[in-house]
Amino acid sequence: MNAASPEKPDTAVPASAPRQPVSVWPWPITLGLLTTFGLLSALLGQHGIWLALSWVALSIPLVVTVVCLLRAWRRPSFKGGPS
Template sequence: MKPRHAFWPLWGWPIVLGVMTAVGLVSALFSDGGAGDMLAWVMLGIPVAVCVWFGWVRRRH
């Protein structure tokens, strides 16, 4: 039987959140208004919302 690799189940979402953060930071750095700023807000807001959800909100339940 082949051993099951746990790379993607373990590191999939952290990699996605890291890429989203990097895209948001680059977009905020190089944009000058308009869609670039909106992209930066969304890409930087989603990881913050995930951290709030798993850090504060989920702990209370």
């Protein structure tokens, strides 16, 4: 019971619930597998489609990283100043 109003139960909802590991790891695992595929295709296939696949597979994690950094820099910091 709440001390301010004894007849009303306390129904406060926590500010943020912890995220489940399953919801956190799919994108890092996907980017890691894509990077591994890109490195192996660059190492094992020197010509043709393997060269193009390695460029694409290694470029996607780089683009994702740059986009995430730009979003983080544009978002104001909760500590008062720009991040």
